[in-house]
Amino acid sequence: MTAATPAGAPPGPPGRLEEVADGTYAYIQPEGGWCVSNAGILLEPGRGGRPVLVDTAATRARARALRAALRGLTPDRPRLIVNTHFHGDHTFGNAELAGPGTVVVAHERTRTEMAAAGLGLTGLWPGVDWGDIQLVLPEMTYRQQLTVHQGDRVIELIHPGSAHTTNDTLVWLPRERVLFAGDVVLPGCTPFVLMGSVAGSLDTLRLLRGLDPLTVVGGHGPVSGPEALVGTEAYFHWLQETAAKGRAAGLTPLQLAREAGPGEFGGLLDPERLVANLHRAYSELDGEPLGQELDVIGIFGEMVTYNGGVLPRSHA
Numbered sequence: 001m002t003a004a005t006p007a008g009a010p011p012g013p014p015g016r017l018e019e020v021a022d023g024t025y026a027y028i029q030p031e032g033g034w035c036v037s038n039a040g041i042l043l044e045p046g047r048g049g050r051p052v053l054v055d056t057a058a059t060r061a062r063a064r065a066l067r068a069a070l071r072g073l074t075p076d077r078p079r080l081i082v083n084t085h086f087h088g089d090h091t092f093g094n095a096e097l098a099g100p101g102t103v104v105v106a107h108e109r110t111r112t113e114m115a116a117a118g119l120g121l122t123g124l125w126p127g128v129d130w131g132d133i134q135l136v137l138p139e140m141t142y143r144q145q146l147t148v149h150q151g152d153r154v155i156e157l158i159h160p161g162s163a164h165t166t167n168d169t170l171v172w173l174p175r176e177r178v179l180f181a182g183d184v185v186l187p188g189c190t191p192f193v194l195m196g197s198v199a200g201s202l203d204t205l206r207l208l209r210g211l212d213p214l215t216v217v218g219g220h221g222p223v224s225g226p227e228a229l230v231g232t233e234a235y236f237h238w239l240q241e242t243a244a245k246g247r248a249a250g251l252t253p254l255q256l257a258r259e260a261g262p263g264e265f266g267g268l269l270d271p272e273r274l275v276a277n278l279h280r281a282y283s284e285l286d287g288e289p290l291g292q293e294l295d296v297i298g299i300f301g302e303m304v305t306y307n308g309g310v311l312p313r314s315h316a
Helices: 060-071 108-117 198-211 227-248 253-260 273-285 296-306
Strands: 016-021 024-028 039-044 048-054 080-082 103-107 140-142 145-150 153-158 170-173 178-182 215-218
Touching: 016 215, 039 060, 039 153, 048 145, 103 108, 108 140, 170 198, 178 198, 198 227, 198 273, 215 227, 227 253, 227 273, 253 273, 253 296, 273 296
Parallel strands: 048 080, 080 103, 103 140, 178 215
Antiparallel strands: 016 024, 024 039, 039 048, 145 153, 153 170, 170 178
């Protein structure tokens, strides 16, 4: 991969807590671009007790900032950390946030993919100050669905199939109607399914609309409502239509991305993801299995090319 690689963008603004239901907090890290991810803090309503944490940030410094925000709510370390998928910007902070007795839980493929990926994400942005990261794998895994009881609160962990990745976990609070969607939903950001599925994402979005959430906390971007599901669906329908036309015209995904551009979705962060998403759409048009492994490094290089030969900025 050839690119004019910047030394690394300065870190973005610090995270902030937003209470989205009683004892339910979204930890939002603006602006939500590459590796600047959100998290969730679930306190046991009315009782105190050890919290449940959803994701743990990318760098050691950001994980420590999340830990400080958690300490502002409770002196207790999490009894449970849920990783919504294997990408390091959601899991590298596990070691910083875990304490004695903390259990890290995720889909079974998340553990496998985390172990295989290791700290490889750090190599894509060498200019980021990642800190001394210690990889902590999930020690409890599930296959389809897992119910966690936190006092009177029910927390449903749902694996939807292949969406953002092949190992996503949706964190659903049915009483509060709050959905922590991980990177399946990215309000204000371009969706990204290089390691997942376009068709599977649409199936997942239908599932999410059926849950009827009141509040949606995406893996990146601001807190939203169900309109985020509608907008994400519209993007994937547009992507499928664009890919079908481009493939029929004999264009490569990179050529098509340059010709078509982001269309009505030009206001979303990280528009270079279009190249990767078109590769995934082409794979599905070719009849390959949903989530079929693609050349991630090569396609990332094409995203750099689409971006004018410059590595996409990360403010992690």
